[in-house]
Amino acid sequence: METLLPEPKPYDGNCHCGGFKFTVKMPSTPYHTCDCSVCQKKGVIGMWPIEDKDITIHQGNGTLTEYQFGRKYLTHLFCPKCGSSIMGRTNKGETKNGINLRMLKNFHEYYEANKHDNPPVNFAAVEPQYKAPPFPSHPDADNLQPDQKIYNGNCHCGAVAYAVKTKALEEQKVMSCNCSLCSRNGDLWIYPPKSAVILQGVDNLTDYKFLSEDSLHSFCKICGVSVCVKVKDGEEDPVMPINVRTMDGIDISTLTLQEYDGAKNDPKYEV
Numbered sequence: 001m002e003t004l005l006p007e008p009k010p011y012d013g014n015c016h017c018g019g020f021k022f023t024v025k026m027p028s029t030p031y032h033t034c035d036c037s038v039c040q041k042k043g044v045i046g047m048w049p050i051e052d053k054d055i056t057i058h059q060g061n062g063t064l065t066e067y068q069f070g071r072k073y074l075t076h077l078f079c080p081k082c083g084s085s086i087m088g089r090t091n092k093g094e095t096k097n098g099i100n101l102r103m104l105k106n107f108h109e110y111y112e113a114n115k116h117d118n119p120p121v122n123f124a125a126v127e128p129q130y131k132a133p134p135f136p137s138h139p140d141a142d143n144l145q146p147d148q149k150i151y152n153g154n155c156h157c158g159a160v161a162y163a164v165k166t167k168a169l170e171e172q173k174v175m176s177c178n179c180s181l182c183s184r185n186g187d188l189w190i191y192p193p194k195s196a197v198i199l200q201g202v203d204n205l206t207d208y209k210f211l212s213e214d215s216l217h218s219f220c221k222i223c224g225v226s227v228c229v230k231v232k233d234g235e236e237d238p239v240m241p242i243n244v245r246t247m248d249g250i251d252i253s254t255l256t257l258q259e260y261d262g263a264k265n266d267p268k269y270e271v
Helices: 037-042 107-113 180-185
Strands: 009-014 021-026 045-050 055-059 065-067 074-078 085-090 097-100 148-154 161-167 173-177 188-190 197-200 205-210 212-220 226-231 256-260
Touching: 021 045, 173 180, 205 226
Parallel strands: 173 256
Antiparallel strands: 009 021, 021 055, 045 097, 065 074, 074 085, 085 097, 148 161, 161 197, 173 188, 205 212, 212 226
């Protein structure tokens, strides 16, 4: 006797600023994680494939920025105002969609209900292999303390790159915040002083205000990757939080994460 799968359940979702709102019918099946270069930098947790008929766009149709790379099999779509990475769409053959589950209002409900230990889909091996851009040099590279390292990183397209001097990652905790913005981006933060960061391509960053006028969450306007936070707090050398997901050659699974309840700071988040 054939086993019938549960009917897909509708979930509402949106980018962080609310410029793009949608409803998607989601199957009760395991989600996907992907080890490709762009999904790793954006922390995407996806559901694939989803038919066009199962996605209803309520607001912002046609407003998302498109980004392609490699074989250009997929078009990645993100909000140009807040940087939320919403979905991917195939460019060849029958159109299929992938939704970033982090955009769902009930993301944690869906995630926990369908949690699994399946390995990531191995798209990192697909040719052409991703190559990081040239990184800026750091003036302190030859004058480090024993516990310090220089880490290089970049957005996905390479329009923004950096070098940062900080305590070795294995010797510090990386913050994982559950606020409405960081949980959508999958951001993982360290907090070096601004003077320790050499940032290249600043003009390619879009700044997004959230919670504070003095903290600008900055993402690449071309590929949508969340890179850093520009802090304007009046100090002589304020911190410049860096998203560790953008660092070159880092294995996220080896990091020691410190959970931070940032959601308590935006309990009335609504769009």
